[in-house]
Amino acid sequence: VCEESGKKNVSCFSKPESTYTNIHVLATDSVFSDIMSGNPKQHFRIPVPVRAQAIICLGKVCLKNEKQAKNLADVFALLLRHFEPVVVRNNAFVVLYDLCVQYTGLVDPRLPMMTRALNDKIRFYRHQAMMVISSLMAEDYVKFRGQTVYRYLTVLADENEEIRSFVESFFTRILIPRQHGLFADVFVKTICALNCWKGHPLYANAAHNNREFSLQELTVKRERIYRFMMEHLDESAKFKVVNEIMTRLLTRFLDEDGAARPLPLPQTEEESGGRVLTDVFCLLSCRELRLHMKSVGGGRDIAEQQRAMGSDENEDPNLQGERRDAAEKSKKYMQETMIPTLLQLRNLMQSETSPFVYHINNCLRELLRDFKDEIATFCNGDDQLAVELLYDLNIEGRGG
Structure with missing residues (x-):
């Protein structure tokens, strides 16, 4: 690993025994104490290219050894932390993808750490994370x-x-x-x-x-x-x-x-x-x-609403009938559920001098825009509100 990364001065790794342990240390520790070389007080920082290469090697070991994969899955997930070098995080992400495909049970517990990368500041890493997670979802490894x-x-x-x-x-x-x-x-x-x-x-x-x-x-x-x-x-x-x-x-x-x-x-x-x-x-x-609704009177006529809904004069009469039924049901829902709930909420907001009165008034005005002649009915006896909404709509209609 060290030779491939151009780092040949790491003396403790000249010994062939405990190769797996050596790679593990290289991959996961950014600072290493040279105990194996006989000088435990000497510390050196493991170069990022060495760590990145070691992660790939460790991943290959795990692909052939399920026990090691289960033991090290959390280690790879921890290497995704934001303070790790981007090349380390990227390689750890690639290894986790391979492990998730090989051993599907490893996916869900590490998913929160993996999806955090979707919000990373580095565009390259964010893009890589998006591609990996999308691939896992496409192949149904991730729900x-x-x-x-x-x-x-x-x-x-x-x-x-x-x-x-x-x-x-x-x-x-x-x-x-x-x-x-x-x-x-x-x-x-x-x-x-x-x-x-x-x-x-x-x-x-x-x-x-x-x-x-x-x-x-x-x-x-x-x-x-x-x-x-x-x-x-x-x-x-x-x-x-x-x-x-x-x-x-x-x-x-x-x-x-x-x-x-x-x-x-x-x-x-x-x-x-x-x-x-x-x-x-x-x-x-x-x-x-x-919701597409049918107005009676002062709103848009049915032909206009059908055009807005994408219907055609030559459309199947049965389909036109379904649209009319849906429009009637939607209007009934708005009249019996939506507007009464919004009016109750508006009254509560007014009683508490809430800053959201302005927003709910705008909402009511937009919902009732196509029902000018029925505003009084929709407002359920609140004549003042009906007058205010109608006034606002008329002012808008005149371009005021």
Whole structure:
């Protein structure tokens, strides 16, 4: 190893006995005490190229010896720590990949250390980690679940375009076709994980041990991830996401049945819970997540909505009927669940002088934009709110 790395002055390694031990020491210790040469007080730093080469050699030994592989798997994982030289980390990552393929039981316990590399500052190493983890998922050695989900999703907002493009392609070509409803299942958890919010008992695990992947201060990156996910939601998936936001996330701030103590409203927009609320109201306002609904009267007419939904005048009448039924059900859901929940939450926010009143008002205005003649009905007797929303919409319509 030393000769291949151009280091021939390491005297203690001239002895052939305990070759395995020698390689182990070279791979894992950056500072070595020359005990074997008879001078235990003499220390020298093992050159990085020697360590890197020793890691590869040790990996080859482990591929032929399962017992050694199990003993050293954690050692290789520790070599992924951020303060190790990048060539050492890279070689350790390659060895772990080979071991994970050879001995599948070694994967899951070391996955948290491996996925941390997806957030590394060095682009080359980040790219290598992304390729290795993607390969493991493609070959089904690693499941897309747990912390792997949220950490891998953050790569969609990577600063490097090549890395972003590869991950987008990997999602669209492999993960999404393989797992129907992939994003619908993790959407709300992802909101909490990206903002590192542990305040909700149902979603606390998503943010657990995820601080270094938090995008709490990076709104643009969070938006990029949300938009990619929304682009790959069909109508049923959109409904599932919206329903989970309404019935599991937002209702926990309300004391509806007294079964559970309501969550306290965040005090500021900057805290993690505040970022979650802000994101949720923005997402509910997005047309990409909007449920397709049929308005009566002052909103868009049916032909316009059908064009927006991608329907055609020559479309199969049965399919048109299904669209109308879906639109009616969506409107009923909005009228009976979404708007009443948002109105209750708005009243609570107003009573506590919450900074999120502005955001929830914007959300209500966007949701009711296509129902101008029905705003009073949707507002459930809150005439003042109905007047305010209608006024804002009319001002916008006049370009004011």
